[in-house]
Amino acid sequence: MSGLLDFLKDFRWLLDLLDIALVAYIIYRIILLIKWTRAVQMLLGLAVILIVYVISQATGLYTLRWLLDNFLSSIILVIIVIFQSDIRRALMHVGRNPFFADLSYREETEVMEELVRASVNMANKRIGALIVIERETGLKDFLEVGVEIDAKVSSDLIASIFLPYSPIHDGALVIQQGRLKRAGCFLPLTQNPNVSKALGTRHRAAIGLTELVDAVAIVVSEETGKISVVVGGRITRDLDSTTLKRVLKRLLEPRPAKKKST
Incomplete structure (x- = not known):
């Protein structure tokens, strides 16, 4: 001793x-x-x-x-x-895994491709949408209201959720751990007086949520058909498919595939 x-x-x-x-x-x-x-x-x-x-x-x-x-x-x-x-x-959420923790690099890429494809398709058809992607901070507090889905990320499924005659098209679609978890969720609206009055409820909900947590929100405007990304309460507007994909890759940080040792 x-x-x-x-x-x-x-x-x-x-x-x-x-x-x-x-x-x-x-x-x-x-x-x-x-x-x-x-x-x-x-x-x-x-x-x-x-x-x-x-x-x-x-x-x-x-x-x-x-x-x-x-x-x-x-x-x-x-x-x-x-x-x-x-x-x-x-x-x-101490020790919580990041968004892509359980996915391979190929699956990471597929998820982002589906998100971009769904956003662009809905923008072209003027279908309003709000997609929230969970990162390190959990969204459990905001999932009490909504319909559980727990499905693979698919552009067709995302588009069907936000069709005008869908009963859950007005709420937010939440993605956790690379899967569609819950739709029709209600999010807190921002109280920031400096937010443009031209922004609608979906944009204000995206800003309000990301002011509280580190999630990433994709908003498709029903009025203009424009795509926006919101993170940290800040909004980046008028994104095309290429820019949207680049922004998502930067925010979600997909990891390159590891080479197998021989």
């Missing part, structure tokens, strides 16, 4: 380095989790409060410091209440 303790003392710097690396990784994952969400604005608000607290201490504003002392004494509870939904999603 003493030999082990001496060994750890000799290599204490390695443990310190590991400690720093783990903390840095945790901070990095937290930043990725809240990136492009409302949590960023909340954190900025907390940062402002901390700055005001430091200023009140330096300038002798005793009443203000007393108020902030009482507020900051329960800061952990405040953070838990404010970020409860983000914390819940993070705990539910």
Whole structure:
């Protein structure tokens, strides 16, 4: 035992380095989790409060410091209440596989080809559509309403779901782990006042969802026949088949096939 303790003392710097690396990784994952969400604005608000607290201490504003002392004494509870939904999603999806985790490179390519084909076909026929592709953050909270499908991604099936006489054409189609999971889902609309008033409900729902999670949304406009991609609450409009495929490949990050060793 003493030999082990001496060994750890000799290599204490390695443990310190590991400690720093783990903390840095945790901070990095937290930043990725809240990136492009409302949590960023909340954190900025907390940062402002901390700055005001430091200023009140330096300038002798005793009443203000007393108020902030009482507020900051329960800061952990405040953070838990404010970020409860983000914390819940993070705990539910720790170690979650990425979108294409269980698919081969050929299957990855086929899924994206079907998505592009379906989007272009519906755009040409002026069929409105909203397709949501789950990435690392799960969409379970948004799947309570909708019809379960659990089918292979097919352009024909996608088009049939969004036909005007389909009972579930108004909702969103959700893709998880490379499969069509649920259709007719209701998504939260964006509350951003800067969003163009020319955008319809589908676009606003796509923006609203991607403000909360890291999903990718494809929107086909029924009025204009234009294709858009929304991620992180930001919309890229008027995409053709080539651009749409390139954008999806960049966002979904398909991996090249590994060569078998001989």
